[in-house]
Amino acid sequence: MKYFVITIAVLLSFVSCNKKEKTAVETKTETPFVWEGANVYFLLTDRFNNADPSNDINFNRNLETGKLRGFKGGDIKGVTQKIKEGYFTKLGINAIWMTPIVEQIHGGTDEGTGLSYGFHGYWTSDWTAIDPNFGTKDDVRELVEAAHNNGIRILLDAVINHTGPVTAQDPLWPEAWVRTEPQCDYQSYENTVTCTLVKNLPDIKTESNEAVELPPQLVKKWKAEGRYEQEVAELDAFFKRTGHPRAPRFYIMKWLTDYITDFGIDGYRVDTVKHTELYVWQEFKAQCDYAFAEFKKNNPEKVLDDNDFYLVGEVYNYGISAGKAFDFGDKKVNYFDKAFNGLINFEAKWNAAQMPLEEFFNKYSNVLNSDLKGYSVLNYFSSHDDGQPFDPSRVKPYETATKLLLCPGASQVYYGDESARSLIIEGTQGDATLRSFMNWEAIKTDAKTQDVLLHWKKLGQFRAKHPAIGAGVHNMITKAPYVFSRIFSKDKYQDHVVIGLELPLGTKTIDVSSVFSNGERVYDAYSNTYATVEQGVVVLNTQTKIALLESAD
Numbered sequence: 001m002k003y004f005v006i007t008i009a010v011l012l013s014f015v016s017c018n019k020k021e022k023t024a025v026e027t028k029t030e031t032p033f034v035w036e037g038a039n040v041y042f043l044l045t046d047r048f049n050n051a052d053p054s055n056d057i058n059f060n061r062n063l064e065t066g067k068l069r070g071f072k073g074g075d076i077k078g079v080t081q082k083i084k085e086g087y088f089t090k091l092g093i094n095a096i097w098m099t100p101i102v103e104q105i106h107g108g109t110d111e112g113t114g115l116s117y118g119f120h121g122y123w124t125s126d127w128t129a130i131d132p133n134f135g136t137k138d139d140v141r142e143l144v145e146a147a148h149n150n151g152i153r154i155l156l157d158a159v160i161n162h163t164g165p166v167t168a169q170d171p172l173w174p175e176a177w178v179r180t181e182p183q184c185d186y187q188s189y190e191n192t193v194t195c196t197l198v199k200n201l202p203d204i205k206t207e208s209n210e211a212v213e214l215p216p217q218l219v220k221k222w223k224a225e226g227r228y229e230q231e232v233a234e235l236d237a238f239f240k241r242t243g244h245p246r247a248p249r250f251y252i253m254k255w256l257t258d259y260i261t262d263f264g265i266d267g268y269r270v271d272t273v274k275h276t277e278l279y280v281w282q283e284f285k286a287q288c289d290y291a292f293a294e295f296k297k298n299n300p301e302k303v304l305d306d307n308d309f310y311l312v313g314e315v316y317n318y319g320i321s322a323g324k325a326f327d328f329g330d331k332k333v334n335y336f337d338k339a340f341n342g343l344i345n346f347e348a349k350w351n352a353a354q355m356p357l358e359e360f361f362n363k364y365s366n367v368l369n370s371d372l373k374g375y376s377v378l379n380y381f382s383s384h385d386d387g388q389p390f391d392p393s394r395v396k397p398y399e400t401a402t403k404l405l406l407c408p409g410a411s412q413v414y415y416g417d418e419s420a421r422s423l424i425i426e427g428t429q430g431d432a433t434l435r436s437f438m439n440w441e442a443i444k445t446d447a448k449t450q451d452v453l454l455h456w457k458k459l460g461q462f463r464a465k466h467p468a469i470g471a472g473v474h475n476m477i478t479k480a481p482y483v484f485s486r487i488f489s490k491d492k493y494q495d496h497v498v499i500g501l502e503l504p505l506g507t508k509t510i511d512v513s514s515v516f517s518n519g520e521r522v523y524d525a526y527s528n529t530y531a532t533v534e535q536g537v538v539v540l541n542t543q544t545k546i547a548l549l550e551s552a553d
Contacts, residue, residue, distance in 0.1 A: 037470025066114020092460025
């Protein structure tokens with residue numbers, strides 16, 4: 001990790017008798033980015049922001065669909081636009097995870113909820129191309145550049161488990177590549193891995209080491225686009241370098257790692273992890289690490305820091321209580337070692353609803369600093385395919401922010417969490433209710449929405465500034481009022497904060513003796529108030545029940 005030291009010489013001509021100011025040189029260490037405490041914003045590319053209406057319809061995808069099951073216009077340019085406007089920075093976001101942007105099947109299919117197109121990105125047709133509904137490779141390049149210029153990392157979404165469904169426009173991949181049966185029953189390890197997730201979702205034969213030829217539909221497509229020879233030459237070079245057989249999974253790994261070497265993305269959220277063999281993810285990590293090292297070597301001016309490439313996995317129903325071992329019933333699998341930096345934590349929303357705050361926070365700190373030390377979990381309260389979110393009606397947006405953003409571990413803000421975008425949409429079926437378009441109009445015009453957003457901004461910015469919140473050690477200071485500290489250290493960097501929740505309105509006395517020294521000046525980032533530590537406490541007179549205390553010295 002590189003820590004940049006910034007030296008600021010402050011020349012004071014006048015010193016106020018009411019203020020204690022330093023008259024010497026101040027030395028500050030820049031806050032390092034730590035994946036274990038990241039604040040990740042998850043968005044559906046098609047549902048976030050439409051900056052280019054000219055790409056809204058492609059491949060004649062214009063049939064009537066089930067409600068919220070067609071493309072709605074969101075694109076890569078829309079994400080870039082909001083980065084440049086400072087939306088994510090003001091929200092304290094330091095990483096953005098986008099649903100897959102690769103080319104989707106051209107046709108639609110009905111899964112029992114009305115005709116659906118691949119707006120969500122998980123129905124791949126061609127891993128080497130960007131779907132024109134989302135944008136172009138130049139758009140991706142601009143996205144990553146804009147994000148990095150604002151200190152934000154980009155996570156794309158990797159799918160190796162399956163292709164898109166078969167439609168009249170989208171033929172089945174060759175038998176050597178995919179299976180179409182049996183369908184998974186999820187009763188054992190084998191019947192979760194060597195099977196199709198649902199009907200008409202061809203399963204890549206990730207276990208196979210048999211060499212296969214390119215699917216004829218890709219050959220035809222690439223020749224028509226004038227890039228067949230280039231793609232084949234790159235594949236030849238990949239297989240020569242790695243020594244891997246020309247098996248299905250290695251083709252896809254090559255195609256996915258191209259997004260690292262070509263654009264410098266910072267990580268992948270990996271889809272359907274438990275439905276694929278563990279060694280596949282260990283192999284994938286090795287190729288991602290190689291590609292990231294190559295990008296850094298070839299683009300030293302674009303390197304943000306010394307962090308490695310980041311992989312976070314979706315092992316459906318994994319919870320932090322399991323530690324490293326996910327239990328299939330007949331087999332336990334460790335997806336952390338030699339594979340993932342973290343896993344999505346499906347348990348967080350339940351813990352937040354059922355546990356007192358101290359029990360919730362303390363549990364996560366203990367696990368992350370013992371069984372999962374060196375790794376992390378990505379906590380979420382709502383998502384794109386979880387039909388039981390923490391607050392579907394959005395009646396608890398303040399509580400959601402407080403519990404999610406102050407919880408140990410990395411945090412996943414689902415688009416619209418911060419603006420109370422409703423997760424109950426009349427007329428939808430299944431997960432479509434979770435996927436409405438971002439409620440930008442409410443953010444612009446609705447006072448209540450703006451107040452909710454302000455709460456998320458204050459907590460998010462504080463979290464982004466202090467890796468101690470997500471990656472540090474939690475200690476309760478007082479039970480009533482509820483006050484706790486978080487302390488983090490890595491190499492020469494140290495970070496410590498004191499946080500008070502459920503505080504009385506007006507005058508409040510907060511014990512900070514275990515973290516701050518007498519005479520030290522502290523700043524409450526929630527109320528924008530300064531105070532000085534006297535006899536181990538700070539006294540604030542604010543009309544808020546929250547205090548976010550950091551050193552002001």
